[in-house]
Amino acid sequence: xxxxxxxxxxxxxxxxxxxxxxxxxxxxxxxxxxxxxxxxxxxxxxxxxxxxxxxxxxxxxxxxxxxxxxxxxxxxxxxxxxxxxxxxxxxxxxxxxxxxxxxxxxxxxxxxxxxxxxxxxxxxxxxxxxxxxxxxxxxxxxxxxxxxxxxxxxxxxxxxxxxxxxxxxxxxxxxxxxxxxxxxxxxxxxxxxxxxxxxxxxxxxxxxxxxxxxxxxxxxxxxxxxxxxxxxxxxxxxxxxxxxxxxxxxxxxxxxxxxxxxxxxxxxxxxxxxxxxxxxxxxxxxxxxxxxxxxxxxxxxxxxxxxxxxxxxx
Amino acid sequence: xxxxxxxxxxxxxxxxxxxxxxxxxxxxxxxxxxxxxxxxxxxxxxxxxxxxxxxxxxxxxxxxxxxxxxxxxxxxxxxxxxxxxxxxxxxxxxxxxxxxxxxxxxxxxxxxxxxxxxxxxxxxxxxxxxxxxxxxxxxxxxxxxxxxxxxxxxxxxxxxxxxxxxxxxxxxxxxxxxxxxxxxxxxxxxxxxxxxxxxxxxxxxxxxxxxxxxxxxxxxxxxxxxxxxxxxxxxxxxxxxxxxxxxxxxxxxxxxxxxxxxxxxxxxxxxxxxxxxxxxxxxxxxxxxxxxxxxxxxxxxxxxxxxxxxxxxxxxxxxxxxxxxxxxxxxxxxxxxxxxxxxxxxxxx
Amino acid sequence: xxxxxxxxxxxxxxxxxxxxxxxxxxxxxxxxxxxxxxxxxxxxxxxxxxxxxxxxxxxxxxxxxxxxxxxxxxxxxxxxxxxxxxxxxxxxxxxxxxxxxxxxxxxxxxxxxxxxxxxxxxxxxxxxxxxxxxxxxxxxxxxxxxxxxxxxxxxxxxxxxxxxxxxxxxxxxxxxxxxxxxxxxxxxxxxxxxxxxxxxxxxxxxxxxxxxxxxxxxxxxxxxxxxxxxxxxxxxxxxxxxxxxxxxxxxxxxxxxxxxxxxxxx
Numbered sequence: 001x002x003x004x005x006x007x008x009x010x011x012x013x014x015x016x017x018x019x020x021x022x023x024x025x026x027x028x029x030x031x032x033x034x035x036x037x038x039x040x041x042x043x044x045x046x047x048x049x050x051x052x053x054x055x056x057x058x059x060x061x062x063x064x065x066x067x068x069x070x071x072x073x074x075x076x077x078x079x080x081x082x083x084x085x086x087x088x089x090x091x092x093x094x095x096x097x098x099x100x101x102x103x104x105x106x107x108x109x110x111x112x113x114x115x116x117x118x119x120x121x122x123x124x125x126x127x128x129x130x131x132x133x134x135x136x137x138x139x140x141x142x143x144x145x146x147x148x149x150x151x152x153x154x155x156x157x158x159x160x161x162x163x164x165x166x167x168x169x170x171x172x173x174x175x176x177x178x179x180x181x182x183x184x185x186x187x188x189x190x191x192x193x194x195x196x197x198x199x200x201x202x203x204x205x206x207x208x209x210x211x212x213x214x215x216x217x218x219x220x221x222x223x224x225x226x227x228x229x230x231x232x233x234x235x236x237x238x239x240x241x242x243x244x245x246x247x248x249x250x251x252x253x254x255x256x257x258x259x260x261x262x263x264x265x266x267x268x269x270x271x272x273x274x275x276x277x278x279x280x281x282x283x284x285x286x287x288x289x290x291x292x293x294x295x296x297x298x299x300x301x302x303x304x305x306x307x308x309x310x311x312x313x314x
Numbered sequence: 315x316x317x318x319x320x321x322x323x324x325x326x327x328x329x330x331x332x333x334x335x336x337x338x339x340x341x342x343x344x345x346x347x348x349x350x351x352x353x354x355x356x357x358x359x360x361x362x363x364x365x366x367x368x369x370x371x372x373x374x375x376x377x378x379x380x381x382x383x384x385x386x387x388x389x390x391x392x393x394x395x396x397x398x399x400x401x402x403x404x405x406x407x408x409x410x411x412x413x414x415x416x417x418x419x420x421x422x423x424x425x426x427x428x429x430x431x432x433x434x435x436x437x438x439x440x441x442x443x444x445x446x447x448x449x450x451x452x453x454x455x456x457x458x459x460x461x462x463x464x465x466x467x468x469x470x471x472x473x474x475x476x477x478x479x480x481x482x483x484x485x486x487x488x489x490x491x492x493x494x495x496x497x498x499x500x501x502x503x504x505x506x507x508x509x510x511x512x513x514x515x516x517x518x519x520x521x522x523x524x525x526x527x528x529x530x531x532x533x534x535x536x537x538x539x540x541x542x543x544x545x546x547x548x549x550x551x552x553x554x555x556x557x558x559x560x561x562x563x564x565x566x567x568x569x570x571x572x573x574x575x576x577x578x579x580x581x582x583x584x585x586x587x588x589x590x591x592x593x594x595x596x597x598x599x600x601x602x603x604x605x606x607x608x609x610x611x612x613x614x615x616x617x618x619x620x621x622x623x624x625x626x627x628x629x630x631x632x633x634x635x636x637x638x639x640x641x642x643x644x645x646x647x648x649x650x651x652x653x654x655x656x657x658x659x660x661x662x663x
Numbered sequence: 664x665x666x667x668x669x670x671x672x673x674x675x676x677x678x679x680x681x682x683x684x685x686x687x688x689x690x691x692x693x694x695x696x697x698x699x700x701x702x703x704x705x706x707x708x709x710x711x712x713x714x715x716x717x718x719x720x721x722x723x724x725x726x727x728x729x730x731x732x733x734x735x736x737x738x739x740x741x742x743x744x745x746x747x748x749x750x751x752x753x754x755x756x757x758x759x760x761x762x763x764x765x766x767x768x769x770x771x772x773x774x775x776x777x778x779x780x781x782x783x784x785x786x787x788x789x790x791x792x793x794x795x796x797x798x799x800x801x802x803x804x805x806x807x808x809x810x811x812x813x814x815x816x817x818x819x820x821x822x823x824x825x826x827x828x829x830x831x832x833x834x835x836x837x838x839x840x841x842x843x844x845x846x847x848x849x850x851x852x853x854x855x856x857x858x859x860x861x862x863x864x865x866x867x868x869x870x871x872x873x874x875x876x877x878x879x880x881x882x883x884x885x886x887x888x889x890x891x892x893x894x895x896x897x898x899x900x901x902x903x904x905x906x907x908x909x910x911x912x913x914x915x916x917x918x919x920x921x922x923x924x925x926x927x928x929x
Contacts, residue, residue: 012396014494035496040391045633047640070644077640079323107644125637136620138499146754150791157790158783160797161819169649188648208630210496226797234651252643266644312805314798 009056010088015039019057019212023203026214031176033127033144038210048081048106049207051123055104058119059089066093066100071108071250071266078106095269098281107170109191111249111267112281113292114200116217122185124206127213129173129183149181152224160229164306172231175222176215189223190233190250193291194284196221228309230298237289239263244274248289338380349373358563358592359383363628364390365493365512367562367591384632391629395493402489404547404556411542411564412461419536420570426463431541466538467568467585477582479503480609499620506608509623510601511590517626522600524616525607534586534603537568541593562591567598571606584609677739679704679877680725680845685734687720687901694720695731696901702845705875709892709909711885711924717901718881722849725879726766727756738763740844761791765838769850771830774837777823781808781833784822788840807836812866828859832866839870848880852887864890885925889913897921 007013015037022036041049059065067082069075073095081104082093094100097110106123114120130140133151143149152173159167166172170186174195184192185204195202197218205212215221223231239251242262249270251263265271273280284292291297350357350373357372364372364387372390379385404410415431418424470476483500492508501509510518526534544564547556566589586606588598608619615621625631678701687695695717702708710718724731727748736748740763743751748759768774775784782804786794789803809815813832822830831851838846851867852860868891871878882888888895889909896906897918905918916922 006396010396012398014398015395018494035498037493037495039395039493040388040629042389042392044388044636045630046635046637047633049633070641072641074323075641076323076327080327083324083327106640107642125634136499138620142753146757148757148791150787153790153795154779154783154787157786157797157800158779161780161783163653165652167652169652170645186642186645186648188644189652190648208634226800227795229797234648235654236651250644253647309798310801312798312802314796314802 006088008089009059009085010042011039011053011056015053016057019053022212023054023057023214026203026212027201027216029180030216030219031174031180031182031213033180033211033213035210036212038207041207043080043084045208046125047077048104048123050205050209050212051104051106051121051207052081052084053207054121054203054205054212055085055102056089058121059085059091059102061090063089063101064092064094064099065089066095066097066103066269067105068095068103068108068110068267068269069106070252071110072268074268095272097267097269107186107188108250108266109187109194109202109284111265111270111283111285113284114198116199118200120200120202122187122202122204124183124185124204124211125208126171127183127204127206127209127211129181144180147179149175149224152181153226156224156226160226160306161310164303166232169234173224175224177220178222180213181224182213182215184221188234188250189231190236190285192221192223192231193233193293193296195219196296197293228314229301229306232300233297235300236263241265241271241274244271246271246274246287248285248287249283341377345377346370346373349376354563355593359515359594359597360386360390360592362590362592362594362597363387363512363514364394365591366390366394384628387628388633399491399494401548401551403559404549406544406564408464409462410545410547411463411540412545412561413463413540413542414461415541416463416538417536418466418538420466420538424466425469426460429459429463463540465568467587470537470570470583470585474580475583477584497623499623501619501623506605506619506623507587507589509627510588510605512628513597513601513623513626514628514631515594515597517628517631518597518600518604521616521622521626522603524614525603526600529614529616533572534569534606536599537570537585539565539567539595539599541565541595563593565590565593565595565598567595567602569599569602569606676703678702679739680879681735681737682725683735685721685724685736686732687717687724688732693901695724698734698898698901698903700896700903700906702877702879704877706894707871707878707880707892709888709895710879710881710898711883711888711895712898713883713924715900716898718898719849720901721898722766722847722879722881725845726764726847727751727760738844761788762841763844764847765841765843765845766847767831767834767838767849767851769853771822771827771834774834775822775830778821780819781813781822781825781829781836782818784833785837785840788837792841803840804836807840808833810839810870811836812862826859827855828863831855831863835863835866835870839874839876842874844877846876846878848878848882850882850884851880853882853884860887867891885913897924 018037022034026032026034038050038053041052043049043052065082065085067073067078067085069078072078085091086093097103097112101117102119102121103110104121109120128137128140130143130151133155134140134143156166159165170188171183172189172192174182174184174192176182184195195215197220199217201217202215203212204214225231236251240247241251241264246265250266252266253261254264255261270280350369357369360372360375360383361367371393375386375389378389413429415433416429418428467476482502490502490505492505497505497509542564543561545561546559548559549556569586571584584606586602588601588605590598604622607617608622610617680702683699685695685698698721710721712718723729725736731749734749737745738748740759743759751759766774785804785807786800789800794800805815805818808818811832813829813836817825822833825833852863855863864887870876880888880891892909894907895909895912897904897912897920899920905912905916905921912921913925916925
């Protein structure tokens with residue numbers, strides 16, 4: 001039962017109305033950052049208050065809510081948020097991606113393909129993808145208005161010249177619907193392609209910075225890349241989950257006392273199902289590492305080819 | 315269908331909170347009352363930053379957090395935001411203020427006189443090792459200072475010494491509500507003053523102090539610092555009559571910048587202003603200086619509205635700082651892998 | 664008197680740049696008062712005057728970096744011919760600036776990202792114009808730097824580590840990378856050693872000759888003007904006091920201020 005003394009799902013009706021209007025605007029303008037009031041929440045700022053507000057504005061009694069952090073439902077902050085949502089909205093919770101209608105996540109998109117009835121809410125620390133290059137939000141807004149994103153490609157150019165690779169790891173910027181540059185939140189690059197023409201709605205919300213934005217279903221999402229040096233996901237081709245032997249899913253690295261390390265599936269609920277030989281949904285990357293939308297991820301650029309390009313031989 | 319609960323994490327966080335509460339000891343109404351009586355200035359700071367005037371709730375927040383100010387401010391704010399906004403108070407005129415302290419550094423004497431009021435400014439900061447009785451009330455003063463004192467800035471204004479304020483870059487409603495809409499830059503001044511009013515005392519002091527020390531183009535004079543009890547006057551929604559909803563401790567400060575060429579070449583002063591719930595002189599003087607500095611448009615960060623207001627918000631700054639305790643292993647690994655495959659020798663960029 | 668000093672008409676050609684009645688004040692200081700000028704295709708126009716004469720303000724206005732208080736400014740460039748460029752919005756002004764105007768500043772810090780690579784500084788221009796092929800960016804950056812006689816083995820070094828002369832060559836390569844209609848030079852060789860200055864001037868001259876670029880060069884150094892400019896415009900206190908063919912003005916100055924300048928410098 002919802003707790004007495006607070007509105008259903010904690011937020012008062014005024015706050016909910018504002019959030020829902022902002023969400024509609026965000027869906028109508030894919031990738032555009034909508035400013036919203038971002039009320040104080042009973043958890044610390046920077047701990048998922050943005051995602052939590054969106055979840056609470058959307059949640060209803062019929063929902064099944066999943067919360068994960070770094071891919072893990074048992075992570076302490078995920079547990080705390082899930083407990084709060086259940087307490088305030090009286091909803092069922094689940095760790096199973098397939099069962100959930102509303103998934104709040106920090107830094108990961110699940111490995112199993114989300115369906116059109118599911119909503120993914122990603123927590124965002126830095127909503128402004130230009131902040132690294134232009135610290136003033138006022139100026140960054142002008143750049144967005146003009147779709148002036150040259151600085152971002154220049155930064156990629158500099159990376160390729162100096163380091164022979166793009167050094168931007170997680171939170172790798174994407175261009176949404178050919179219009180707005182967007183920070184996909186600090187998901188690994190592995191998760192970036194999952195946003196492209198996805199069946200599900202993804203909502204992004206930064207509580208501290210008071211911005212929310214959306215990638216609606218079936219929307220074009222392209223990483224920042226050169227036509228002749230395509231975007232690459234993390235290279236974990238040689239890695240396998242130490243318990244199940246599963247490969248070609250995002251792994252985390254567990255250091256061992258002897259100085260070595262072993263690898264573990266980051267999506268812990270998917271790992272649980274694989275370990276118990278339970279049925280799973282189709283995944284974005286198949287058992288050989290092939291992405292479910294053929295052709296979206298181009299082959300990696302071999303070093304010799306990059307050298308030729310560097311010499312100015314297109 | 316099985317709903318699997320992830321038990322490990324939940325159990326751990328419940329135990330961790332229980333341990334914290336055990337170390338803090340029991341919390342009862344007596345403790346809350348004693349805190350409220352003993353620590354008014356701490357409560358003032360808390361209520362100012364929490365932007366909620368409720369001494370008993372502030373005392374409860376202090377008790378519940380063991381005096382961890384950032385946690386206590388967050389508690390108040392998170393409660394405050396769920397409350398409905400019932401109305402807007404009438405503007406504070408001098409006659410609605412029961413002023414107990416009002417000093418000006420700009421003049422030897424001012425209309426209404428310099429009223430020192432309660433202050434430690436001229437005391438010897440020595441620890442009292444013996445128990446102290448509260449000094450008896452002084453009686454028989456020859457002339458009672460007036461409780462209703464005019465604003466010193468009004469005198470400058472009457473004499474044409476104040477430069478007109480630059481027009482707001484973003485016109486909006488007369489009283490925007492920072493707690494119900496986001497702060498966008500450039501911000502209307504009303505929002506700027508609201509943000510300063512609930513800003514972190516330490517943060518405002520640090521940036522204000524940077525201005526005073528020379529990272530700034532203003533050479534301010536404190537025109538007025540005032541501590542008062544303010545009558546919160548509301549207009550009755552039905553009868554239209556103005557009535558008092560109660561009194562709050564309130565303080566405000568005015569600073570004047572050096573003379574600048576005003577319109578028509580006549581030298582004029584610019585006024586920086588700050589006000590807050592509770593009595594907090596350090597914060598207000600620094601905030602008023604920042605208010606003046608933010609109009610100068612100098613390139614130093616402490617003059618930049620966006621820099622000052624974004625970084626002195628206690629709930630956001632404190633919360634984000636401690637969020638780095640959360641696990642970051644996915645991002646960390648992703649960033650690590652992004653740097654692999656680089657040539658051995660990396661040039662320092 | 665100004666009416667008597669009309670520039671020589673190249674009758675078969677329309678000017679590529681035409682500015683009329685430029686006006687700009689900062690507070691009570693008038694930086695430009697009713698300045699008008701024209702620049703013909705392939706022509707080099709020199710602007711001389713001491714500091715405070717308004718020549719740098721003129722350049723900032725022509726580079727669409729800041730708005731004037733009044734005036735009309737036209738460039739014969741695709742899509743914007745016959746339009747007053749001062750009336751463009753921020754987005755359009757940036758388009759014109761990126762694609763059709765190149766600039767070299769006296770202080771390379773103004774024109775370059777000192778921590779980026781030299782090639783990246785040049786490539787930026789093409790990126791802003793929409794080029795998204797890395798190989799082409801590399802090729803174009805090389806070619807532009809080579810044309811500016813920049814040593815290609817230092818292609819990927821940061822301007823911070825380059826000499827003043829090299830920095831000016833990077834600026835020049837960046838300015839010319841997109842074959843602009845107009846090249847603005849703001850004291851491009853001031854502050855360089857005399858020998859380096861001569862080399863950079865040689866490069867400028869050669870590029871101008873080979874490509875027929877329309878250039879406007881601002882300098883207080885009459886030697887630089889004499890070397891490069893076809894025509895010269897003398898400014899004082901925000902006004903044009905004299906203009907004409909370079910040789911004519913420098914050999915036979917009419918205005919007392921020009922006479923003073925010529926005698927002081929030569």
